[in-house]
Amino acid sequence: xxxxxxxxxxxxxxxxxxxxxxxxxxxxxxxxxxxxxxxxxxxxxxxxxxxxxxxxxxxxxxxxxxxxxxxxxxxxxxxxxxxxxxxxxxxxxxxxxxxxxxxxxxxxxxxxxxxxxxxxxxxxxxxxxxxxxxxxxxxxxxxxxxxxxxxxxxxxxxxxxxxxxxxxxxxxxxxxxxxxxxxxxxxxxxxxxxxxxxxxxxxxxxxxxxxxxxxxxxxxxxxxxxxxxxxxxxxxxxxxxxxxxxxxxxxxxxxxxxxxxxxxxxxxxxxxxxxxxxxxxxxxxxxxxxxxxxxxxxxxxxxxxxxxxxxxxxxxxxxxxxxxxxxxxxxxxxxxxxxxxxxxxxxxxxxxxxxxxxxxxxxxxxxxxxxxxxxxxxxxxxxxxxxxxxxxxxxxxxxxxxxxxxxxxxxxxxxxxxxxxxxxxxxxxxxxxxxxxxxxxxxxxxxxxxxxxxxxxxxxxxxxx
Ligand SMILES: Cc1ncc(COP(=O)(O)O)c(C=O)c1O
Numbered sequence: 001x002x003x004x005x006x007x008x009x010x011x012x013x014x015x016x017x018x019x020x021x022x023x024x025x026x027x028x029x030x031x032x033x034x035x036x037x038x039x040x041x042x043x044x045x046x047x048x049x050x051x052x053x054x055x056x057x058x059x060x061x062x063x064x065x066x067x068x069x070x071x072x073x074x075x076x077x078x079x080x081x082x083x084x085x086x087x088x089x090x091x092x093x094x095x096x097x098x099x100x101x102x103x104x105x106x107x108x109x110x111x112x113x114x115x116x117x118x119x120x121x122x123x124x125x126x127x128x129x130x131x132x133x134x135x136x137x138x139x140x141x142x143x144x145x146x147x148x149x150x151x152x153x154x155x156x157x158x159x160x161x162x163x164x165x166x167x168x169x170x171x172x173x174x175x176x177x178x179x180x181x182x183x184x185x186x187x188x189x190x191x192x193x194x195x196x197x198x199x200x201x202x203x204x205x206x207x208x209x210x211x212x213x214x215x216x217x218x219x220x221x222x223x224x225x226x227x228x229x230x231x232x233x234x235x236x237x238x239x240x241x242x243x244x245x246x247x248x249x250x251x252x253x254x255x256x257x258x259x260x261x262x263x264x265x266x267x268x269x270x271x272x273x274x275x276x277x278x279x280x281x282x283x284x285x286x287x288x289x290x291x292x293x294x295x296x297x298x299x300x301x302x303x304x305x306x307x308x309x310x311x312x313x314x315x316x317x318x319x320x321x322x323x324x325x326x327x328x329x330x331x332x333x334x335x336x337x338x339x340x341x342x343x344x345x346x347x348x349x350x351x352x353x354x355x356x357x358x359x360x361x362x363x364x365x366x367x368x369x370x371x372x373x374x375x376x377x378x379x380x381x382x383x384x385x386x387x388x389x390x391x392x393x394x395x396x397x398x399x400x401x402x403x404x405x406x407x408x409x410x411x412x413x414x415x416x417x418x419x420x421x422x423x424x425x426x427x428x429x430x431x432x433x434x435x436x437x438x439x440x441x442x443x444x445x446x447x448x449x450x451x452x453x454x455x456x457x458x459x460x461x462x463x464x465x
Contacts, residue, residue, distance in 0.1 A: 006407075051427045053419075054419055064091045066439070099338060103335065116332075126269075131300070138284025139167025146171060171198050171199045207240065217251055221279070225258050232402040269281070269283065282297075295340075370450050432446070
């Protein structure tokens, strides 16, 4: 059966209609954003917040579990969950209590608390790596491991995969253009960095390109998600991650797995699930339950190499040599450690992941059924509690595949359409995340709106192929 095409002009008209409806029904949010223009560079405390497709972000009144209420009086099912920062669900009582109790005992001291030992044990149990450090964001954790990788290998370059996102990490602001040349991502400013000197980019799932890039022996580390989640969702082909590990080891390159998003796959991320053995692992966002936390873990072998340069414990020299060039004043604070303990002990537990994955799996199956019934050339990819709709019939294998599938108007339309009907989706692409508080009724609502959306789209924008 032929798949349907969508007419670009009709899509733009539908988007304008949905944006007008959103503006009309959200005067207070619109006014809050207008007021924000007086004081914030991009109208809101973070420039990312201006990216919502309605033209302005919702102003939030409160959020609890998987629901968000805006100041205009609407409640929505939240599948955005703070772009993963709220994967625990909003205002989880265990986190609220632990954080409030720690605030009451002292938030940040430049001294550890006894919670640190419990958290260290649990991180090692889940992810397998023996040594850990705290930062205040996943971005910072990535920067820290890149720095360590350079210190111990003496090499300058960082290799990333085309379509990656690892936070505000200079070396990862690169992509491949249509001719396969390395370019700055989305025209991002070069920031006085010679990216040709510090970065290499290869397509995901391309073993030959990876081998060729590593053979020169000038790459300090590969920084990779074990399942790409920031440019659509791109699954590794069978054997790709094993090859990545083999080739990095063979060439003396360190392997960093950034599990900030793929933590959605289960209690120990993909590393724990598949017993992977990276040299470093990074996790952030959800692990702090709303308190800003990044974590990096490393192997015993890497730690030994680091200690050769900066001794582990040596009170006589610690004063001169302690400056590692990363880490912040509030990194590893008592507040962060208490929050992570609450998250790992009471919220993102194995039973919680089982519930989240079951709901996300069912949501993916039902979404695919709706899409197929309307003969739309779209696919849905799911990993644990995360899923994504992409406007291409077959799941992409790399960044170039995903780039070809992009339709900015359709993507914006989908976001505003769902927002106008009580459902929030991550604004940057069509990604949904399920949290422990998400219910079947919440997922039913999504499927109901998707059915309406597809039917309306086919009626107003559909062209027989
Ligand atoms: C895989 C990955 N790593 C790192 C980051 C950076 O996280 P943060 O912005 O919290 O520093 C992100 C953010 O989206 C991410 O997706």
